[in-house]
Amino acid sequence: MAARVPVGGRRGCDLDEILAAGALVPSYQPLVDLESGAVVGYEALARWPVTGRVDPATAFTEARAQGRLEELDWACRLAALRGALDTSLGNEQTLFVNMEASSSVAPRSSAARTLVDEAIHKLRVVLELTENSLLTHPSELLRTIRWAREQGWGIALDDVGVNPDSLALLPFVAPDVIKLDLSLVQQTPGPHQARTIAAILAHAERTGAVILAEGVETHDHLEQALAYGARYGQGWFFGRPGPLPEAASTARLPFTERPAEPPTTPFELIREAKDLRVGRKKLLLAMSHQIERQAMSLGDPPVVLAAFQTAEWLTPRTSRRYACLAVACPFVGVLAAGLTRPACPGGCHVSLAASDPLVGEWAVIVVGPHYASALIARDLADGGPDRDRRFEFVITHDRETVVSAGRSLMGRITDAVRGGDQMSPELDLRA
Structure with missing residues (x-):
């Protein structure tokens, strides 16, 4: 549930206020099959409706500056899981939950551990990590991936295309889902985009990773996403973030669980x-x-x-x-x-x-x-x-x-x- 919109609104925010009980309310944006239009899952996003307009990017920037990034990250993650459990999302639909690579992977409080254990057994979770974390926290990101694999969770790599240098790390992340950054979907293709898409398509062909396009807001965006090899997508063209529906679709986003590899030399x-x-x-x-x-x-x-x-x-x-x-x-x-x-x-x-x-x-x-x-x-x-x-x-x-x-x-x-x-x-x- 990291920020997914441009920074706006207030320059700062009161972290104690937005971390107070009841202030954080997760919102869920649908992920759809681009061919059938069926909803296959949801990405959880952070929202604070009772505190006025709090921009997620501003909140995370403030938390990072105050050394409280992990605290906010865990609050968002737990809220996302609790919201999905309370609406009985189940394990047919896929729940995408964002995580900061620098955060601890194991919950520290007994209440958090109980909630995560319940989610492991009742939800089909894909942990979403940003492409940027490949360069800023590569070892911590690999540690997080190992933990997620041990829980049977999938891995999505978000914002792919922002920095082409991170593409070399794709084989070590082995993401189940590659999420194309909206800049690839919304901008006119050039050498930078071609370099990125070529690497993504080669990796997907070798590994069977699923390609999902972000930022699909128009028919032209949809057309470009399909041309790039995306099978799934999200964006305002399909639906804005909101509450989870009471009755979830039975369509399924396919990914194969990849167990942690045994140690060798x-x-x-x-x-x-x-x-x-x-x-x-x-x-x-x-x-x-x-x-x-x-x-x-x-x-x-x-x-x-x-x-x-x-x-x-x-x-x-x-x-x-x-x-x-x-x-x-x-x-x-x-x-x-x-x-x-x-x-x-x-x-x-x-x-x-x-x-x-x-x-x-x-x-x-x-x-x-x-x-x-x-x-x-x-x-x-x-x-x-x-x-x-x-x-x-x-x-x-x-x-x-x-x-x-x-x-x-x-x-x-x-x-x-x-x-x-x-x-x-x-x-x-x-x-």
């Missing part, structure tokens, strides 16, 4: 590969540098993930290379055992436990909207000078393999953030 994923071979470190260094250079040269900036066994192999020269990557790419993650200092400014750094099987592996993984490449290697630990150390390895451009290997590293980053072990605070990596 990149090498475990390819250990049976037919092209597995043996090479010395000096060869693998040249190959890994080539993959890094490729990441820097791509027109669509990729996600870069690397596992370096132990901190001793993160030389100053390596740190400088990854600092440059962190400036150019939407997300850079570095993992190694024994890290006592940040591996590269602007990146995400995780110190591995000495017992983690990943410590025996070396991986450099690059995933872009249209490009994927990885070096995945395991140390044979048979001695010799450092540059002559031998590794079993593969170089692969198979997208499914590369993405799966990347997810195995992202899973460790998510666990580190959830456990508070991440070495550096999450920042806007493109600031």
